[in-house]
Amino acid sequence: MSYTAKYFPTEPTEPKVLTETIPGPNGQIGIKSLSEVYDTRCTYFLADYEKSIGNYIVDSDGNTLLDVYCQVASIPLGYNNPTLLKVAKSDDMARVMVNRAALGNFAGVDYEKSQRNLLKFAPKGQKYIWNALSGADANELAFKAVFFNYQSKKRGFSNGFTTEEEKSCMENQAPGNPELAVLSFNKAFHGRLFASGSVTRSKPVHKMDMPSFKWPKAEFPSYKYPLDENKDFNDSEDVRCLEIVENFFKTWHCPIACIIVEPIQSEGGDNHASRTFFQGLRDLTLKYGAKLIIDEVQTGCGGTGLMWDHERYELSPPADLVTFSKKMQSAGYFFHDEELVPNMPYRQFNTWCGDQRLMMLSAAICQEIQDEDLLKSISTTGDYLFGELEKLQAKYPTYLAKLRGKGKACFIAFDMPSGTIRDSFLKKMKLAGVNMGGCAELGVRLRPTLTFEVKHAKVLIDAMSKVLSTL
């Protein structure tokens, strides 16, 4: 019996679209009313989360859509998952919620269990965890850990700071506030706060008008597809991009303390890179005394068929820090080297130091993935789905270009000929019963839950066939 058959017995077998537009009349009234107190310009529709179930999201007009976007890739196990509802309704959860602890000062007696339950699912080679509240927060806290380590190493890990360091940091000046850089890549997305925004290079709207740090932007490989027919070009693309990175290490006006990179650049267009490229980054960071941060915010927690996508590259030594959020619900970074714990207390610190409630949810999600063998089933679905998409691509080569994500479960994307056509396609897909999301200028990305099965993939392919025939 499949997971959804077992746990979502009332999940619909197909979408149901009742209105001529989405949002329909009810949704339009609701959005208008909401807009009095909230910016609704990005609202696609109002969802009815009480009625949504499994892989289907229901809107306020009763439209029932297969959801392959899933709250921007952040629903792990389907709507109203019974296992998670049980955890959410537990006395332990209520207690943690109403007595939210300052975990760094007054952790509860059950906190160790929460940490250990989550650490069980850490990427290979990672031994520790530090907790955050969002992907952007996780990345910025990871930068802090790296900067602390970089400067502490220069001090020989001595305790305390010099008077000059203390005085200058209070004035936002060196040496207390040194110039140190984080290298990121063209089209990267790592968040929208000020340091995370400085390494985000996806779209102008993500960072326009914000003061930023003057940090280097390298090039992420831009491969030709299908991969197996373009090996030589793609190999030389790796070499070219790694040379650019090395050149920054040699020439940047201040030390580059770390590289941050996504295993698959998601918001930036689902851009993939090879093991050679990632191991090359690992080698360069070692050569130049920098750290490697892998941003698994969108890729992590099983979406690509591995618990952590970068594990497929078996980096040696492992990445220094691995950040997570989204499907995990809680956020933070894993690390393996105790040196990344600052050598003095209260440096990596804030009032809450994370959210135990979310950690409990994370651990329950990871446990369910393991207990129910969901990595295997999502990979099976992905193999089927990729095959079907290849057939569609053969039929509509203009509309499904650069099909990518083969062997990475349902973490699949393709490009359409223009942003206008893509947007119109996504709109039509909603009316055909499927909620899908875009990425970058031309991309369509699939981000279903880990409970997405072949039967759901068939619904998706049917709807796509129908819509593509109308373009």
Added chain:
Amino acid sequence: MSYTAKYFPTEPTEPKVLTETIPGPNGQIGIKSLSEVYDTRCTYFLADYEKSIGNYIVDSDGNTLLDVYCQVASIPLGYNNPTLLKVAKSDDMARVMVNRAALGNFAGVDYEKSQRNLLKFAPKGQKYIWNALSGADANELAFKAVFFNYQSKKRGFSNGFTTEEEKSCMENQAPGNPELAVLSFNKAFHGRLFASGSVTRSKPVHKMDMPSFKWPKAEFPSYKYPLDENKDFNDSEDVRCLEIVENFFKTWHCPIACIIVEPIQSEGGDNHASRTFFQGLRDLTLKYGAKLIIDEVQTGCGGTGLMWDHERYELSPPADLVTFSKKMQSAGYFFHDEELVPNMPYRQFNTWCGDQRLMMLSAAICQEIQDEDLLKSISTTGDYLFGELEKLQAKYPTYLAKLRGKGKACFIAFDMPSGTIRDSFLKKMKLAGVNMGGCAELGVRLRPTLTFEVKHAKVLIDAMSKVLSTL
């Protein structure tokens, strides 16, 4: 019947200390074990949140302490508050938790209610809200709103950006990423991320080794106490500090887009300022085309006897943005001018756009404060407590210097002669049954819940009398 008598019938009537040290033997074993997976260097003790109730926190050795620190000022209504437990255990809460929405794209049909329920408790004059996940996050998102507004105004609020702006921002360069500053104050604390860290000026440990923005640091008034005996000095202190601010507006190398200020600098030592000072800041921001952000992260949600502490100054016009977190559980900023909604969508945006679960908790907290008239009762307690502390100050003038917070409920602090004495005092207070917190170099700050009553204040005063007599 008092609130605690009604809702916490099992709340202890006095502390109970069973071990010779805190943490005791159980706590020490627990902390050692936790330290294998977590940095415990800042851990005071492990709490037993199942047993903690009302104003009393219980540790893993069964020690029962009156808590006047309350998770760094972030427990609003006492441990295991029955009203909040009911909300936490509701089906609505579980549903929101396991179906965490990308609120900007797919808000639920019940989301408008969450927004409106929270907006009911907005500071006077504030009409809108934007949601964040922590105080630091709230402040940084407020900066973004200000920077977007500042640059949009320069463009005449036209849609779109120039090609030069788009190209340069992707390179982290002006004009797309302009140099704009936020002015903050000496001893301010606004968070520990990179932009929030740049305006934090409390202690070197809060910002050492982090790259920072080169933003101006003005001086916050440093008053002499008691206030009524030092009026002339304190008045001239306001004038001096406002002149420094104005001078920065005239001379800083880039535009100052906003001022951020706490109504009471909390982490920085519980430093108060006058209505004159705050209205002076309001006037200067208007004069120089800048915005005023009031950071109510620690002061907000009733702790000073007003829902929002800065309301006592009746600023005219109201502050542009007011940030919140901590006792509110959810975080974000209020604002009143629709111009602070970016004039294009997807600029103030991220995956989750807040956390509806926390907003529901916030609204329930505020509703309970209103329904149970807790601002009145905490003010009554504060008046009593301040009077008793004045008596203690008269007896131990060296140990309780600069007693401050009169008329601001229990948001009270005093200075001790040295950091060493302060730390030893806080340790002894724990063994005398009271969990207290420090601030800045010399300060002790009281941050009880809003359910702290005269009977609790008596327990506190008794313990303090006992400990002070041993110093």
